[in-house]
Amino acid sequence: MLNASYEPLNVTTLRRAHVLVFKGKAEVIEELDRPLRSAARTFRWPHVIRLVRYVRVPRAIQRKISRRALFARDGWRCVYCGTTNGRLTLDHVVPRSRGGDSVWENVVTSCATCNHKKGNRLLHEVHMELRVHPRPPTPVLFIQLAAPKIPDRWRPYLPEIAAA
16 A cells, blocks of 8 residues: 555555545555456456555654564664574663663664673663664565565565665
């Protein structure tokens, strides 16, 4: 599903996409070659839809943090040492016991060794540095997680994937 500005929003179900199109809240941008049939009618099978009216997506309303999304955002590697080997864990840059929140900007992927080394301390206390500063992931990340095999017809609408 695309916003009115063609910004990717999410992956939705066929049912929801059809209802949005049927109610005039979205338009079909790409359709599959086969029809969608009801008992009495035939409809276009929506593959990519675009909302007719722009929906503002406030940054304050962010998606919840999941380990899978976090690890994908950080490239499945430890942000402290860069390893992709070993058990990956979730680490709060500013520990929760020291007032750190569970927000995208404070949570990173860490290998078990680095997480144990850092423990309940701040980075400067253990002379560690972040290789990449954490930030909220783009909607494209969640689309990739929802649909690991991105259909070719989606690629023109997902610039981050098209460039890869």
